[in-house]
Amino acid sequence: MHSLSFDIAHMLAGGLVLVSFLMLYQDRLYALLNVLALHALVLALSVAWQAHIQDAPHLYITAAIALGFKAILIPWALRKMVFRLGIHREVETVVSIGLTMLAGMALVALSLQVMLPVTAQADPVAREDIALALSVVLIGLLMMVTRRNAVSQVVGFLSLENGIIFAATGARGMPLVVEISVAFSVLIAFIVVGIFLFRIRERFDTVDDAALDQFRGGRS
Template structure:
């Protein structure tokens, strides 16, 4: 498969779309918009998995797609939105780094990901190489989002977008066992639950979701 062939092009576009939404996540200021963008990214990852299921003719990937869609595009955003409403968080997200610099850093990270992936995968199929570069970029951008957001919800979304990148890499590799995918999906769900609990606790005890506030309470007990 290479350029000009429809299966490849569509897989490529979906991967590019996931990456684009990583940038949208970095770009948005309002927390509801961030959640929407995350939902869109989850849906795109699910479509990418389904499309790989079609081209690779693997039924397991459809299951992955369904789980990804249900969890990332529907359930988690709904929960997050409910949380935002409950905690009355309708104001903007405070970024530790400005939008412009974090976008520039994002482009730099994508360049880095490509520089790392291309030499490391010489001889591998062109499709896999570029998909790997895309996925690594999404992972790095997720990490960038985690460090540039002060708000705990922003950080959680960064983490889950990071996992989207991992999933994107996993579905690109033909013959990935289903168990691995299921376990990562479960892991993410657990992570989301833990994060939600922490956020609620933080809110109750510190009256803030700014993780910077935790700094002052290091070493405390009880």
Template sequence: MGTLTFDVAHLLAGSLVLVSVMMLYQDRLYALLNVYALHALVLAASVAWQAFVQDAPHLYVTAAIALIFKAVIIPVALHRIIVRLGIHRQIENVVGVGPTMLLGMGLVALSMVVMLRVTTEADPLAREDLAFALSVVLLGLLMMVTRRNAVSQVVGFMSLENGLVLAATGAKGMPLVVEISVAFSVLIAFIVIGIFLFRIRERFDTVDVQALDRFRGERG
């Protein structure tokens, strides 16, 4: 493997982490969706490069799924949901941007430290990939934790799943079945969550999940 292939893979996976971090400070929903589409685009590019490097044509299918579903259909659908819900002007923040960014940086550092130590014997390309994938997963989780709006929690979940796909493609010999099942489970989750969004909205006139807690009468 030449250094060029490694560098390009490194660049794409690194950009995925960068886009993840970008998502953390998007406090407008439209912008968030746009960044998510970019996230999926970078993922598709990265997977396609892996397909080229590993000479594994089935990975092109994965890349196509990522491109069509995640970069186009889901953002567009979410876009329309936001419009129909009429929340496109909402700004939501639980934790300030500064602390969130600091936390995100800490998480990236943590995943680097853990992954590079644990996988000393693995192929360097897979190592880097796994480390970046873990960062993406953790950043997705962080996003789900720091957001209050159900739509941005969904987006956090989707970006988390992108991290999983990155990890799956980085490791050689991962069968297509696994990726397809992951992709479909995310799609179903997306549908279920979308339906829930409308149900919540019907009942509470908001998609702020805090409303659920207030309704339950427990300490919120």
């Protein structure tokens, strides 16, 4: 009953989750950026496949945006930024990586448990997609929470956003304008965060966000 198209869509969705886990595992910034590019690439592939099986040509545009902006432009810009900032290239984690991975697995289980009963009547492709997209979003949030370095928080945010795009394309009939505007908002968020990073760096000589809190008088 499962056709080949379903299997491929499923494989790409699973691949996205897998790359999210890869992202959690990285302890070097450059490697992390490479994985982010890979994440966006898998997303672009998956969206293109959705465009193919849904007969929705506008999704090809979304796929192209994902490929152009997220897989190439943003990782490249981040890489330049890390280089120019000269920050140390290690990712500083709050919780150990093993624990984070375990938490990520629990989150995947949770999102499957939440989504599969809710979407019992939905189209099986969309159903699996949405469940896996939720796990990508949750892992992105987990990454933002468990990293100290502002650059890796940005990466977490971008992967979270990938999950949202993925969920949106899985559902039929999502207007193109929504996807484009989401893509642009991400770009703008990226620019703002980039400028912000340079500003923090200028003031505090670090991009560890704990410095911000010390400045504010809080406890890290």
